[in-house]
Amino acid sequence: MAATNNDFSTHVATVNGSGSQTANTTLIRAILQMGVPVSGKNLFPSNIAGLPTWFTIRVSERGYVARKRRNDVLVAMNPETSVEDISAMGPGSILILNEGVPTPRIPEDRTVYKIPFNKLVEPIVPDAKLRKLVINLVYVGVAAHVLGVDLEEVDRSLSAQLGRKPKALDMNRAAVKAGAEYAAQHLQPAPFRVERRGKTSGKILIEGNQAAALGAMFGGVTFLSWYPITPSSSLAESLQAYLERYRRDPKTGEATFAVIQAEDEIAAIGMVLGASWTGARAMTTTSGPGLSLMTEFTGFAYYAEVPAVIWDIQRVGPSTGLPTRTSQADILSAAFLSHGDTKHILLLPATVEDCYAFGMKAFDLAERFQTPIFVLSDLDIGMNVWMSEPFHYPEKPWDRGKVLAAEDLAKVATFERYRDKDGDGIPYRTLPGTDHPLAGYFTRGSGHDEKAAYTESAETYARVMDRLAKKYETARSFVPPPVVDRVPGAEVGILGFGSSHWAIVEARDLLTVEGLKTSYLLLKAVPFTNDVRSFIEACDRVYVVEQNRDAQMASLLTMEYPDLATKLRPVLHYDGLPIDAESVVERIKERERVEVLTR
């Protein structure tokens, strides 16, 4: 059989808490070091240790990093799931099995390698408890040999991770070696091979949550308040670690930031509002259930016009749902979070670069528009490792928005907190502590007039609400615009956002091969910019790809452009697994057949 080089997906089934992370990271990095594009996805249970967990490593010369629906190589370490894992593998696949795991009847066309993992690791690690953590490195050795991953790169990658723990490094090295030597003696190379290329030079590997934390730090965050919840905790924890390291007064060593682990998400957002109102760049991180708890305060912030940055790393709901699976199903709740007429600005990162950039941008928008900004990432972007170009140091100074200092107040006769002086719907604010008799004002969630005084006047209420709507209109020209790829002659458009991006990129190539040309709009924010309308107008029909059941983005588009609604065709994926290209292709093709038939 001819070898398939640099285009396959390896699925590793282990047990949660068994040290599989070191093993998987070692393989991924080694492949990246060989110049071949690679990505990794963790599928883990809502549990700390003992339940099955899977990790998928996709090698793709063409740079496809979305989940692949079918895997080509299986490493089955976990006896609990081996029967199911093996049954899911297709014709021509390679099965690397831990000797003794239960197996179903395996068809002839699969290549089976049975490896005595326990026997191989026993002489290296006498302590049975430790052995469980090291055994996974044996499969790294086996896989490296079978798949053609350079052992020197594996060693470099392992040293990069464990360099500071010499004892652990030695043990893990020995395990890799044992696996590789066994494989060299007993196994044939697989028909799936990694071959050196020069396609990853300068690239970094990073998780979206880490990228977001870096962005927030460069964006000048000085206050973080949060309550732990998967999959957002790693954002808060990375940010805290970065701040502790890089944000200390060089002279005194004192922290120039504050992080508070709040008692719940209501308190977390409350503290953020208190700090932003006082002039800090403040943010919180959360996921579904926490977002629900923030409802009342975000409506307050919208109406009383207090900045806030809220990162929602979406997971599967409703309620506790599948807490360790991914989704894009908080779009509508975030867009309108609160009772009463409320419209929020949303940022939609599709890549780790976006996470980094929006880490900064969210603060500029929050302060410019004096309103909560929701950044809707998800578990797939946030907690998986992605290859990326290195991030750039920010080029522009921050936009601190319309804030009047004492010197500014000295030049004016009156200050009215909620007066629309510039005609853009955005009033001026002052910060507590400003030493000027005009500075003070009363912030309230009850009816207020331009002077921030209490009122129940019908006209005033409506006037303020209209101004808030105008402010939202102004935001259209400040939010990140979509990325549009108009293909001449293409009737069909695809509109996507967030982590669906990579599956769409791949799906478009597959569709082109099958003769269907598509244009593409990658949405980066709500409210929509005019490019979104012109894109839909220019296409005959637009497939709106999203990872939720209720076509939430398509619904928002329909509300915004009722005249274009009949052009929208939802493509929905909502099983908690990251969306894959084949699913997108299948659904579009199915629908296209109907389009052609009914023409």
Next chain:
Amino acid sequence: MTPVETNGKNRIGLTVADYRGAKSTLCPGCGHDAITGSIIQAAFEAGLEPHRVAKLSGIGCSSKTPAYFLSRSHGFNAVHGRMPSIATGVFVANRALTLLGVSGDGDTASIGLGQFLHLVRRNVPLLYIVENNGVYGLTKGQFSATADVGTKAKGRPVASRHGRRRRDQSLRHVQ
């Protein structure tokens, strides 16, 4: 305390009027107004610099009162029971401010008990005044968590909106 100068100005040259706020909209004779008066007098006598004070409150008749004093200071009338989290954020962002919190017994001890306890646990430095009337004034007289078990509300307090006869609904009574 620094004595008040004879010309009606305090040590930083401000008059009592500089510490007043908007006209109260509470019921005539409401005890909350008396507390407002005392806050104005105390701030004046202490010579507080208004711009260094942040007034914070939740929701309720009592929580409305920061609008009726120190109009030169920034005020934050938050949502019901959650003033402590706002105060914590303000404190962290600017430690030079003097924080003055006003709340009711419902705002603090019913809906807000959780945040109140955590405020105390974190030792956030602020003056926290609970204007305790044992009832929810703004929603017309239901009992709050500070009402004694079995208390029956007496007739209407002078011209107020609350004071309907009602028993405290502690668990003993609903079992």
